Amino acid sequence: MNPLISVIVPVFKVEEFLSRCIDSIRNQTYQNIEIILVDDGSPDQCPAICDMYAQMDSRIQVIHKRNGGLSDARNAGIEKAKGDYLCFVDSDDYIQSTMIEHMVSEAQKNNVKMVIANLKTVDEKGYRVFESENSPIHKGLFTAEELLPKLYQKLGWYYIVAWNKLYHRSLFNKIRFPIGKIHEDEYIVVQIMWKAREIVCIDSEEYIYVYQRKGSIMNSRQVQSQCDWLEAIYQRFEFCKREVSLSTFTAETRAVYFRELKNLFLKPGLSGKSTAEQRKKAKKQYAFMDGKTKTEWVNWLLFLISPKLENQIVQNIRKMRG
Incomplete structure (x- = not known):
């Protein structure tokens, strides 16, 4: 079985990072993907960059919309997605070439609807922010009851954020990100985990998160x-x-x-x-x-x-x- 994976990328004022992000998704070892770039009314060169990549790669489709914020962009991507599974990547971050392959493999092997990958947190120059041994994500199959208390432990946000995960599309039936909220992931993470019931965690660092980029939402x-x-x-x-x-x-x-x-x-x-x-x-x-x-x-x-x-x-x- 080779399920289609929809990779949703909200795009807004990230022209210096966008190509790195898109290239990391295009170069995945797992190829049966569609890449949905959601231009959230970005005022810079991001719309043109998105359109350029869509001409280069038939797996890429672009949504141009009025600015509505991160949640609205993700929701637009969910509505457009045709994949059996969904994956979110923020446009100033990037992913390892094996991320989707590893997550799909674990989802199928364990017959689960949600997979969480470990992440590497770096600053804008690429230097590691947190030591890898401090990560709260450990390899294994867990119930939602086992994982939920970890949301409140040190570095619990590794479990909360939307973007280091693979979701079966059914998990988003009747669930969307709240519009206009900063902690949009916090609103839905428990519902999603509870709906999944069992979750596989991968301890390899598959997602590269650029920590608190200057001017980012988390800094304002x-x-x-x-x-x-x-x-x-x-x-x-x-x-x-x-x-x-x-x-x-x-x-x-x-x-x-x-x-x-x-x-x-x-x-x-x-x-x-x-x-x-x-x-x-x-x-x-x-x-x-x-x-x-x-x-x-x-x-x-x-x-x-x-x-x-x-x-x-x-x-x-x-x-x-x-």
Whole structure:
């Protein structure tokens, strides 16, 4: 069996990186692919570069659309895709020549609908950012229940991001990336993993991620980023509490939300720029999270009195306990 793989590449203001990205996909050892370049209204030479590559390679098709953001571009690619599996590659990143071959092989061998590949994180000059032995991704077949807690561990974003993965197209039935959100991957990762049920992880570094490129989304709009993340965590909590076997993960999700809620109120870069309406919404979401322990209720009540007071009391207690 030689399934068709749809590789979706959102494109916006990346003209100096785009050829490297496209070439890495074209040169895959696995050849039965279609490459969907989604020009998200890019104002530079990216549209022309996309069209040039489409003339060079019949497997490439280009979507030119008005700028709608990363989620909108990915969604447009999903709608256009004809493949049995989907794969996302960000246009300022690139992939190893064996990535798709290895992921397809593991998907077929283990009869799973989702495969996660390890990644190599580099800066703009190509130097490694994180040591490979620190990667949280280890080779094996895992259930969704086993992998979900890893989202909150060190470098948990390796599991969250959309682009180092192979997805059976059925996983995106009725699921799309939320429009206009910065942490778009955070909103859907739990639903996708839960739908997949079993997931294969590959420990070889197949995806090359260029870490926090200057001017990238991850380097801007800090307050919106924090608020979107909080909303994503809240929606994750609401999804998980409907699944009995995810009760432990629900408790972890609530704890992470409260930690990040405090950051919104206490971190100078966030507290000084966030609006009263944003802070009110975040507090309301946490108030609606049920299942709080007695300790969580005490911390929450102290927080309502004063976030700084709650934080100081917690810090003092930790010091007393050594």
